[in-house]
Amino acid sequence: MRDSDHDHGLSEFGYRQSLDRGIGKFASFAAGVSYISILTGTFQLFYVGFGFGGPAYWWSWPMVFAGQLTVALCFAELAARYPVAGSVYNWSKRLAGPNTSWLAGWMMFTASVVTLAGVVLAYQVTLPQLWSGFQLVGDGSGALDFGISAVIWGGVLIVFTTLVNAFGLKLMARVNSIGVFIELAAAILLIVILGVNVVRGPSVLLDTHALNESHGSAGYLGAFLVASIASAYVMYGFDTASSLGEETAKPRRTAPVAILRAVIASFVIGGLILLFGIMAAPDLSDPRLGTSVGGLQLIILQVLGGPLGKVFLVCILVAITVCALAVHTAAIRLMFAMARDNALPQGARLARINKKTGTPVIPAMVTGAVALLILLVNIGTPEIFTAVTSVAVIMIYLAYLLVTVPMLISRFRGDWPGPGAKKDGYFSLGRLGLPLNVVAVLWGAGMMTNLAWPREEIYGNGPLRWIAFIFIGAVALVGLVWFRLKGRHGLGILPEHRAARADQLAEQLS
Numbered sequence: 001m002r003d004s005d006h007d008h009g010l011s012e013f014g015y016r017q018s019l020d021r022g023i024g025k026f027a028s029f030a031a032g033v034s035y036i037s038i039l040t041g042t043f044q045l046f047y048v049g050f051g052f053g054g055p056a057y058w059w060s061w062p063m064v065f066a067g068q069l070t071v072a073l074c075f076a077e078l079a080a081r082y083p084v085a086g087s088v089y090n091w092s093k094r095l096a097g098p099n100t101s102w103l104a105g106w107m108m109f110t111a112s113v114v115t116l117a118g119v120v121l122a123y124q125v126t127l128p129q130l131w132s133g134f135q136l137v138g139d140g141s142g143a144l145d146f147g148i149s150a151v152i153w154g155g156v157l158i159v160f161t162t163l164v165n166a167f168g169l170k171l172m173a174r175v176n177s178i179g180v181f182i183e184l185a186a187a188i189l190l191i192v193i194l195g196v197n198v199v200r201g202p203s204v205l206l207d208t209h210a211l212n213e214s215h216g217s218a219g220y221l222g223a224f225l226v227a228s229i230a231s232a233y234v235m236y237g238f239d240t241a242s243s244l245g246e247e248t249a250k251p252r253r254t255a256p257v258a259i260l261r262a263v264i265a266s267f268v269i270g271g272l273i274l275l276f277g278i279m280a281a282p283d284l285s286d287p288r289l290g291t292s293v294g295g296l297q298l299i300i301l302q303v304l305g306g307p308l309g310k311v312f313l314v315c316i317l318v319a320i321t322v323c324a325l326a327v328h329t330a331a332i333r334l335m336f337a338m339a340r341d342n343a344l345p346q347g348a349r350l351a352r353i354n355k356k357t358g359t360p361v362i363p364a365m366v367t368g369a370v371a372l373l374i375l376l377v378n379i380g381t382p383e384i385f386t387a388v389t390s391v392a393v394i395m396i397y398l399a400y401l402l403v404t405v406p407m408l409i410s411r412f413r414g415d416w417p418g419p420g421a422k423k424d425g426y427f428s429l430g431r432l433g434l435p436l437n438v439v440a441v442l443w444g445a446g447m448m449t450n451l452a453w454p455r456e457e458i459y460g461n462g463p464l465r466w467i468a469f470i471f472i473g474a475v476a477l478v479g480l481v482w483f484r485l486k487g488r489h490g491l492g493i494l495p496e497h498r499a500a501r502a503d504q505l506a507e508q509l510s
Helices: 025-036 038-081 087-095 098-120 122-130 145-166 169-196 202-206 211-227 251-280 295-304 306-340 361-380 382-413 430-452 463-485 500-509
Strands: none
Touching (some): 025 038, 025 169, 025 251, 025 306, 038 087, 038 202, 038 211, 038 251, 038 295, 038 382, 087 098, 087 306, 087 382, 098 145, 098 306, 098 361, 098 463, 122 295, 122 306, 145 169, 145 306, 145 361, 169 251, 169 295, 169 306, 202 251, 251 295, 295 306, 306 361, 361 382, 382 463, 430 463
16 A cells, blocks of 8 residues: 555554544654754763763764664664554564564563653753752752652653643644754754854864773773763654654655654754863863763853853753653553554553544553652652663663564565565665664664663662663563463454454454
8 A cells, every 4th residue: 555545554554543644744753853852862961971981972972873873774664664653562563473572562661651750850950050949849959859859840741741642643743843843943053152162172072081090901991881871871762753653644755754864863963062062161170060960051051151051951941841742652652552452451441542632541641650650769769760760771772672683584584675675665775774784783782781781880889780680671571471471362453443454354264
């Protein structure tokens, strides 16, 4: 089927068109960009990269981009052929068996909920720098001041994203598109202003701040690998553009382009902000640049001055808002996609589409409620929450591997992309597909290992050093036990979501 058909080829996969199809090219691009959210990521994590790696940590940005671009190219090829909600889950389902695809979806959904809770905490990092009155509890110096205030602000944002998603696709797309437009405009203006105010040349990017001495025999490579986590924590989520495929006009052509544009735009804009921010900083030896109370926000306030700097901080708040909205939206679509296949408990309820809003309201509420519960952990034990949030990023990299590895196996078998790939006119990697796929798998495995490595700098010196293996293992074990004992026995498209021709086939087989 072609995109001109009424359901844009959705019935080809056995599904009935039940979601509203109202997302255009920019809204699709905005979904991927807002999940990556350059302003949110760079401002929230600059202090981590700079603190561990000094100015030379900047080189981790193009390194991560190169690796993630190979993953994005593989995803773009999949998005052109499988424009279905819950991208990672459905892609893995077409490339591998039910166990692998269910695990990919389960990992991605769990990670998305934890990520939502982590993103909304960024309000607390920025708001008090905008006005001291936004520190809702104490003056910020107390043991629980930061945590309690962060939970309150985070809870407000989660309620907002829940309501926006529950009220319908058009509202979500409009809010997200406006927010992304503001974020991109602010980012470009920020690049220009920082560029005008540079006080040192690009040679500063070779400055390691002598951090190699703190990593023994590993030298600066050890410091750089830790610092690179700051970039790895930002550049993912581009698959969201395809996860909204069932709500996008001409998704087979729109989604692949949106995925690649989101990654490339994020790399260029984010890289320039980091570059000019480092070159424009009045004092790179200021210890506050490597702490959460300083970071890139401090550079902006120092370079731009109070009033103008605070205007950009407001734009950062907008970016955080739409980032949280995009993460919440992606989690909802993933839950809906799995529930529609009866791959989750209470699948029929979770996959129910509200007649007035045309959206799956229950997944929006469940995702928001669970994220709020996770957020409460941050009050008394923020170190545990920080560690779990870090692990959530590893789970997303793992979910991506559960797509790229089966895809690579299919390529070796000659099953992918199939004989019709050159004829259908959709995005294809051609002969570059195999080498790019190999790099995507090696990159994903390498970065996942780097993120999970039980290093003291990230996970502390206690039992939390092993939390990546413990938490991911527990999530996978609990999920797979349920799926193997119960879930897989009822697996199949629910009748209310089954395409008419799939119903006819089922009747013929019975």
